[in-house]
Amino acid sequence: MAEIKAHEFDQFVKRRAKEYRIFLIYGPDRGLVSERAGELAKMTGVDTADAFSFMRLEASDINADPGRLYDEANSTGLFGGEKLIWIKGAGADKNLSDALSGIAQNPPDNAWIIIEAGDLKKGANLRKAAEGASAAVAIPCYADDAKALNSLIDEELAASGLRITADARSLLLDSLGGDRIASRNEIRKLALYAQGDGTIEEQHILDIVGDASAISADDAVDAILKGDLPDFLHAVQKVVASKTPVFLVLQGCLRQFQMLDLMRAEMDERRVSAQDALNIHGRHLHFRRKPVIEGALRNWNAAAISTEMNRLQAAILQSRQRSSLEDTIAMQTLLATTLIAARGRSRG
Template sequence: MAQLKAHEVDAWLARPRQETPVVLIYGPDRGLVSERARRFAQNTGIALDDPFSVVRLDAAELDKDPGRLLDEANTIPMFAGRRLLWVRNAQGQKTFAEDVKALCASPLADAVLLIEAGDLKKGTGLRAAVESAAAGIALPCYADDARSVDAVIDDELRKAGLSIDPEARALLRRNLGGDRMASRGEVAKLALYALGTGSISVEDVRALTGDVSSISVDEAVDAVLEGNLQAFDAAFARQALGSSQAYAVLSSMQRQLQALQLMRVAMERNGTNAASAVAAAKPPVFFSRRRLVEQALGRWTSRGLARILSRLHDTVLQTRRRPDLAVALAHGTLLQIAVESRQNAKGALR
């Protein structure tokens, strides 16, 4: 079939097609990969607690045992209409990828193949085999954006019958997003802590949540806004070498600049100052960052923000086309923006 875009995945999972029996769910957010795999498995209609209907396999073991996947796929189910072959921990295993390609070429009649994988390069191995097959579909899972994080927060708090203060939400959102499973765990833990109180406050969030997505993302973004080149290099290096990828910083930078652009437009349209624009911002700017945001608004015009947002968008596209150069591309663009921000602090607005 093909690969869906990241924002199309949830809609497809709500109504998976039976004519697509080979499903690859992959990406750097392993928690989201696992969550979506469970959702797909539940929507197949196959009894997941039946050992005759569900065969759980490991890609590394299958790679060492050529042909086993083919044998499992061609086994006629004795006690069920269809079987689910659920494979986890797929990466760059060559033999496993070849077996999957063979299955894709000969559509499965009595089985569904579900594969959980890490981040896979476009056009190679397992991902290429599934994307090029009429019977296969590849579903990418990238780190949650602000809207997805809010959905996780709302979902978990709804179950607990709790609401959350706007500033508490803003603080909690900053600490989530690197891994879906970890994010859900943090929100569930917070909900249990606040159970019976009715609402979650900033103090509750501070008392209980850690930084799941790595604070170096925020540090890198703030350093760019400040024009602090040394701090940016240090924070970006920690992020790029950690479990998350360079796109996490690019994505966070885009969201921050979009928020700044809205505030700067309001300033220019209404003739207000930066402090007033920050005070009126929705969602509200977390109090500890207000001074930083006010300073950034004083360094850029709305036109300048539009220009660097366009540059960021181009960089995101380049990183998707050349994932092997993602870190270098992201670092170069963000460093250029940091340099401009530093220059703007000393001279005229851009």
């Protein structure tokens, strides 16, 4: 089974991509899916301006005529040479999955196939077809983490000859994520605005950068910890509008409670304050989130944190076992946690 982890992609394109003929790029970050498909297209060396060697199709074209993929991949271009077939808009498409499985058993020597898909669950037919074929590779594209966003910032600003202060970087990171293309465009817009200034300061960010983040998971988690139901519902609306799985908020909430558990243990065992525990274990947190975490440490004791972690873990397991109810399970669990936090805050 061939699957490339997010951090392996750059080296994969440089060193190993030519070992494969079929690429499935999928995930909730549509911008990153499109960007990585473009990088793979460049790797093939096929001229995308040449109508005789390059063909762009929609997944619906293959679903309507499954044999077309085989025919196109094995046909010879007018002037010979290699071909590139780039398929967009794939999802849970049985006909496309069957076509991919068939062609992967006897892959063409002179054709490349790139398939862009949305977020495919583990076990989805298209993923199984790509992951189970020796000539194919599956490449997941999830929202950029802090490391990936920092690399993106460094890459774009270096190209413009700009530096950025630590505080400005933290503020910029808050405005990025969720969609790679949107994030890249925001950084380029910032670089153009700051051209000639040498160093980007916080004011540059405030002046020019919008909210490029398609994921409001941190906002939702913070609202949960505060027990603020209106803020939670607003943040979840942004998550849903971005077509990001609510499950990611559930995961983020569990990670936050795991951190609270670590901090609470520090407070109870070493008799330190919430602020001291935060300084020890929360140095990586953005300064705007620290008051929320500090407040949660005062409202949640060790036993309550442990109970909530167990409930969140059970919900994650249940959502994986009953994938059709994933969003419902996540929302019910997160709403319950928000209400528990609200009761704890009112008692405090």
